[in-house]
Amino acid sequence: MEQHERVVIVANRTPAAKSAGGLATGLLDALKEKPSLWFGWSGELREDDCNSVQLFSLERLTVAAIHLAREAHNRYYNGFANGVLWPAFHHRLDLMSFNEHDYAGYLEVNQHMAEQLQPLLRPNDLIWVHDYHLLPFAGMCRALGVTQRMGFFLHIPFPVPSVAQAIPRIDELLDAMCANDLLGFQTEDDRRAFVTLCRERRPQKPVPNTGVYPIGVDPHALQKEAEGEPQVQLWPNDSIQGILSVDRLDYSKGLPERFKAYALLLEDHEELRGNVQLVQIAPPSRTDVPAYVDLRHQLTSLTGEILGRHATLDWQPLIYVEQQYERTALMPLYRQARVGLVTPLRDGMNLVAKEFVAAQDPQDPGVLVLSRFAGAASQLDGALLVNPHDPGEMAEAMRIALTMPLQERIARYQRMWSVLCASTIDGWRNRYLHDLRKVREQRRPAVPFSVSELMRRTSETAELAVAKAH
Numbered sequence: 504m505e506q507h508e509r510v511v512i513v514a515n516r517t518p519a520a521k522s523a524g525g526l527a528t529g530l531l532d533a534l535k536e537k538p539s540l541w542f543g544w545s546g547e548l549r550e551d552d553c554n555s556v557q558l559f560s561l562e563r564l565t566v567a568a569i570h571l572a573r574e575a576h577n578r579y580y581n582g583f584a585n586g587v588l589w590p591a592f593h594h595r596l597d598l599m600s601f602n603e604h605d606y607a608g609y610l611e612v613n614q615h616m617a618e619q620l621q622p623l624l625r626p627n628d629l630i631w632v633h634d635y636h637l638l639p640f641a642g643m644c645r646a647l648g649v650t651q652r653m654g655f656f657l658h659i660p661f662p663v664p665s666v667a668q669a670i671p672r673i674d675e676l677l678d679a680m681c682a683n684d685l686l687g688f689q690t691e692d693d694r695r696a697f698v699t700l701c702r703e704r705r706p707q708k709p710v711p712n713t714g715v716y717p718i719g720v721d722p723h724a725l726q727k728e729a730e731g732e733p734q735v736q737l738w739p740n741d742s743i744q745g746i747l748s749v750d751r752l753d754y755s756k757g758l759p760e761r762f763k764a765y766a767l768l769l770e771d772h773e774e775l776r777g778n779v780q781l782v783q784i785a786p787p788s789r790t791d792v793p794a795y796v797d798l799r800h801q802l803t804s805l806t807g808e809i810l811g812r813h814a815t816l817d818w819q820p821l822i823y824v825e826q827q828y829e830r831t832a833l834m835p836l837y838r839q840a841r842v843g844l845v846t847p848l849r850d851g852m853n854l855v856a857k858e859f860v861a862a863q864d865p866q867d868p869g870v871l872v873l874s875r876f877a878g879a880a881s882q883l884d885g886a887l888l889v890n891p892h893d894p895g896e897m898a899e900a901m902r903i904a905l906t907m908p909l910q911e912r913i914a915r916y917q918r919m920w921s922v923l924c925a926s927t928i929d930g931w932r933n934r935y936l937h938d939l940r941k942v943r944e945q946r947r948p949a950v951p952f953s954v955s956e957l958m959r960r961t962s963e964t965a966e967l968a969v970a971k972a973h
């Protein structure tokens with residue numbers, strides 16, 4: 504049995520033939536060693552050729568990529584996934600913007616992907632679906648008659664029930680998610696929120712198998728990368744103590760709150776002026792979604808305020824960079840920083856926090872200041888945990904980090920290094936796949952999920968909405 508098994512990854516994006524970031528980084532190496540398949544969107548928008556699958560090989564991994572039409576992608580990705588699910592799952596209902604047309608597009612793309620994947624499947628495949636773009640994917644597959652073992656992993660937080668219930672169509676999405684054999688979450692809080700919601704919204708139906716699988720990094724590989732020659736010497740001769748932040752430009756990452764806390768630190772601690780510098784790397788993402796445009800304006804304005812108030816001819820308190828860097832280039836930068844400042848308002852895990860720790864010099868490590876609302880806070884007990892909504896608390900944590908004696912820095916680093924080594928990306932993948940295999944041994948094939956009614960109802964409502972809009 505085992506030798507015929509093939510792992511099939513389904514994700515919004517396929518890995519590029521050359522470089523890979525985020526999710527791909529953690530999965531690619533292992534997948535290249537055994538026959539496996541990675542299925543998802545190619546990243547290309549085309550008006551033709553959306554009904555064929557492009558195949559290429561990365562060693563023993565086959566990548567199967569589909570193209571999407573611009574309009575379909577816009578409704579699925581910008582409209583529902585990032586206009587509704589992302590804000591709501593990050594507890595930002597104020598930024599959620601629902602319409603039937605986008606929701607129908609989201610379902611259609613999931614359905615299209617399920618239809619394109621089905622002919623590529625083999626009987627012993629182990630299908631592992633990733634993230635909020637693909638909540639209904641398992642339901643669509645079951646409706647097509649796919650009976651293979653199928654699991655889902657959510658990379659972002661799951662909202663508490665009182666927030667989740669405000670998401671239009673959440674019951675339908677829950678039903679479709681429950682067509683998976685195993686649902687994995689980053690933290691116990693996320694898992695519990697999901698199970699509680701299932702019990703409240705589907706009291707007559709069984710709760711599916713769930714588990715907690717905090718995503719990790721490869722600490723030894725990152726440490727080695729960090730020892731490499733830096734492209735830039737940010738703070739030569741230790742003349743200035745560096746604080747480093749690296750985030751996608753996203754409202755969940757708490758950047759304005761962080762800038763305000765840093766401004767407060769400079770305001771309250773004259774002795775730090777001229778001696779400290781915050782470097783914020785923040786490559787823009789999802790630039791078609793309005794909330795991201797607003798955030799960018801807010802940040803450039805805050806940057807101007809801080810520079811105007813505190814900069815001198817020979818000292819810049821803040822460097823704000825929107826350029827994107829490869830992970831390998833980031834590691835030596837993390838190592839130069841005295842403080843890693845990672846303060847999301849809410850985050851599934853936050854890999855930057857783990858990468859920062861992995862990159863430190865064990866003899867002279869920097870200090871991690873970490874939001875207690877990042878999934879990583881449940882593991883990294885050597886960090887200074889802060890409330891990202893409290894500028895005073897964050898400023899004080901920065902001050903403590905900047906003045907922390909070497910011995911305490913080493914002790915905190917060692918605790919976190921042990922956690923990283925005990926919870927690696929390989930361990931994450933192996934534990935998840937092990938549990939997915941085991942779950943099916945205990946359980947009959949998943950019940951078929953009826954999606955046709957859902958699709959029919961949604962497209963009717965969407966047609967109505969479009970008709971009204973015209």
Ligand code: GDG
Nearest residue numbers: 525658718749750751827828829830850851852853854855
């Ligand atoms: C989602 C969840 C969860 C490379 N260059 C840059 C850059 N990178 C890499 C970082 C890091 C990754 O991108 C960012 O990962 P995060 O975990 O911090 O955040 P999300 O992108 O929001 O990822 C998150 C993750 O999935 C995995 O499950 O931890 O909670 O939201 O590996 O090295 N990152 C940035 N600039 C670069 O130039 N920001």
